[in-house]
Amino acid sequence: MRTSTIETRLSTRYDELDPEQKGNKNTEFADIIIDGQSVFYRMRKKHDLVPCLGWGSDEYQLLLLDYFLLRKPHEFMYYRYPILVCPGCGDEECGYVSVKIDREDDIVIWKDFMLDDQKLQVGPFYFEWENYEHAILNTFRMAGI
Numbered sequence: 001m002r003t004s005t006i007e008t009r010l011s012t013r014y015d016e017l018d019p020e021q022k023g024n025k026n027t028e029f030a031d032i033i034i035d036g037q038s039v040f041y042r043m044r045k046k047h048d049l050v051p052c053l054g055w056g057s058d059e060y061q062l063l064l065l066d067y068f069l070l071r072k073p074h075e076f077m078y079y080r081y082p083i084l085v086c087p088g089c090g091d092e093e094c095g096y097v098s099v100k101i102d103r104e105d106d107i108v109i110w111k112d113f114m115l116d117d118q119k120l121q122v123g124p125f126y127f128e129w130e131n132y133e134h135a136i137l138n139t140f141r142m143a144g145i
Contacts, residue, residue, distance in 0.1 A: 077098060
């Protein structure tokens with residue numbers, strides 16, 4: 001098992017000159033970077049979704065931190081969590097990519113990525129807890145409200 005690095009950084013749905021942004025919400029979010037590669041950019045060509053972390057109300061962001069740090073199960077998906085959501089509202093009803101998150105000792109495992117109910121060929125990824133926890137906590141208020 002090879003462990004991956006995870007970090008988060010502020011990003012936007014469109015860059016400044018992208019013609020696609022006309023008439024669309026240019027959501028700012030905490031992008032998830034795994035082994036130097038953006039999850040958002042890896043999936044953006046196929047799915048118009050953005051990472052759920054770093055934006056929305058404080059209450060919403062704190063709930064997501066609880067989910068990703070395995071403090072509480074998701075209300076409907078238990079230990080599967082939405083990682084990419086609707087860029088307009090963040091609502092899972094608009095479509096989402098989810099991931100199953102497990103922890104074994106000091107290793108966090110992201111596996112079984114799914115678009116709604118379709119399995120995606122992504123992962124699994126293994127993260128050291130300390131690196132993972134720091135990256136996830138770093139997302140709070142990253143993009144503001």
